[in-house]
Amino acid sequence: MELLPQSREALDEYVTPSIDDVEVLLRVIEGWAVRAVPDCVALSVTLLDEDLTFTLVDHEATRRAADRDTSEDGAEAGGDVYALDERGWAEMARERAFAGIASTVSLPVVEHGRAVLNIDLYASTASAFHDRIEGLVEALGAWQAGAVTNADLGFETLRRAEEAPERLREQRLVDVAVGLVAARMAVTTEEAAVMLRDAAARAGVSETQAASVAQALLA
Template sequence: MELLPQSKEALDEYVTPSVDDVEGLLRVIEGWAVRTVPECVALSVTMLDDDLTFTLVDTDARTEAASGEADRGAGDQEPDFALDEQGWADMARQRAFSGIASTVCLPVVEGGRAVLNIDLYASTAHAFRDRIDGLVAALGAWQAGAVTNADLGFESLRRAEAAPERLREQRLVDVAVGLVAARIGVTTDDASGLLNHAAERAGVTEAQAATVARVLLA
């Protein structure tokens, strides 16, 4: 598998005290996943504290996705019954990233809270059948939190593509927090709270706090 270009860009700048080598972690997970599920064609790891996703993907599957984008969904039909789970699953696969027929999300828990989400993507519909126990044991994941076929559309890829911009915005927010803390003599935690409060008053979400940061820095 290849590291997504945006993931490589983000990893060049990403620093986290909890993981020394994020790309190394991705490669270790890749090795375990491919040994357990040979049909695995992509994987994403989301660092939940920072809400950043990094992705490895089989280059052949990525090419198929690009060429099939225009055709996807043309023949979709609604299932006959709202609770026809197999029908919904089949329809979701038709709309999915080309080459992905099944997925599993495995959270990793430390100290009673989830710190990572590991999303694995396979090219066959039953690739993870009877293999989740092995993945959980290998990856140190939380078995009760495992969810299958929740991301057939490969949304984690889109999050990974957005990671560099998220990092740029976070740096901007960090600079603004430091400026507020220095100007009014409060801790950075208090300054961060003030910035988020200003974002709320401006009618933007916490994720859009960079907008307020730009105003402050200007």
């Protein structure tokens, strides 16, 4: 599997040292997953505290499955072709790229009674995870009672992974603004963070927008 470009960008440029072993974690999970589920074609790991998602995809496997499914659908529909505008073609291309995902399983990882990670696995066949979830739970250290199947056939974690670099940029902007407010007002960073959130709420803007204004005024 290949690391999503946005996941590579987030890992290389933005992730703090405390979580810079995420790629190692992804590769370890990949090894366990593909051994237990040969039809596994993608996986995502979400760091719940940071609300960041990182994704690996076997593009060739999903492409083959998508081509197969498209051929079957075309044969059943009699090969009808519909006119699409540029946006329509883009949407269809995105749908086809992961049409090969036929089953999913979401596995939370719990530490000290609190979920810290969510592992999402994606397979190209409908029965890929049948009778294998217990083994995956044991191998990945996940919480079996929290396992959910076929909840993300639309591959929503991909979209979240694509947003990771922007999320980290916004968080960096907020962190810098909080530091400036704390220094200027002689308060703790926790108090400064509350002040920034309150200011954003009063102004009816996002916390990121408020942080940008604070930086411009205080830097």
